[in-house]
Every structure is written in C-alpha cells, then in structure tokens.
Amino acid sequence: MSGLVSGLFDDARHAVGARVDGIRKDFDDRLEGLAARLTAMLTGMAIITVTATFCGLALAATLVAFGVPLWAALWGVTLTAAVIAVGASYRRKRRATAAPALALDAHAVDTVIAADSAPT
Numbered sequence: 001m002s003g004l005v006s007g008l009f010d011d012a013r014h015a016v017g018a019r020v021d022g023i024r025k026d027f028d029d030r031l032e033g034l035a036a037r038l039t040a041m042l043t044g045m046a047i048i049t050v051t052a053t054f055c056g057l058a059l060a061a062t063l064v065a066f067g068v069p070l071w072a073a074l075w076g077v078t079l080t081a082a083v084i085a086v087g088a089s090y091r092r093k094r095r096a097t098a099a100p101a102l103a104l105d106a107h108a109v110d111t112v113i114a115a116d117s118a119p120t
Helices: 002-065 070-117
Strands: none
16 A cells, blocks of 8 residues: 555656656746847847937938038937937827726627627
C-alpha cells in the first residue's frame, strides 16, 4: 500500500514539474518576444525623433531664407510643434474617455437584442 501511495506522489510530482517547466518555457518565449518588440519600438521612436528634429530645423532654415529672423523662425516652429502635441494629447484623452461609454452602449444593445430574441 505504501508503494502505491509513494508511486502516486512521484507521478504527481513529475506531472507538476512538467507543467511548471512548460509554463516557464512559455513565459521565456513571451518575454523574448516582448523584448524584441520593445527594441523595435524604441528604435522606431528614436528614428522618428531625429527625423522630426531635422524637419523642424529645415523648416526654420527655410523661414530664415525667406527673411524671417532666426529666433522667430525657431520659436515659430517650436510653438507650432507644441500646439500639435497638445492637440493630439487632448484628442487621445477625449477618445480614451469616450471608449468606455461606447463599450457600455454596445453591451446594452447586446442585452436588448438577447432579450428580444428570447422565447416567451
């Protein structure tokens, strides 16, 4: 009888160990994928930042070529970029606060449809 119980515990220990190893491998695979995506995203953000900086400087240089003082051209480009960033931020915030209301409305519609289609 003790051999049966001992064998049962050994089998359970091996099953749990195999499951833990599987979970660990899945976690490691997902972590590697996340690291690759983060690296690609950060590289893209760096490229976009450098490109935007040079585009702003090129725009300011163009304004200087048309006779605008250097300080005014640089401040104008900087303020324009700031206004665009603030506008995008408000737009994102407005969409983020509107999304839960839309999801709630969709749930309410599904509930009404389910209630209407239920047999009476």
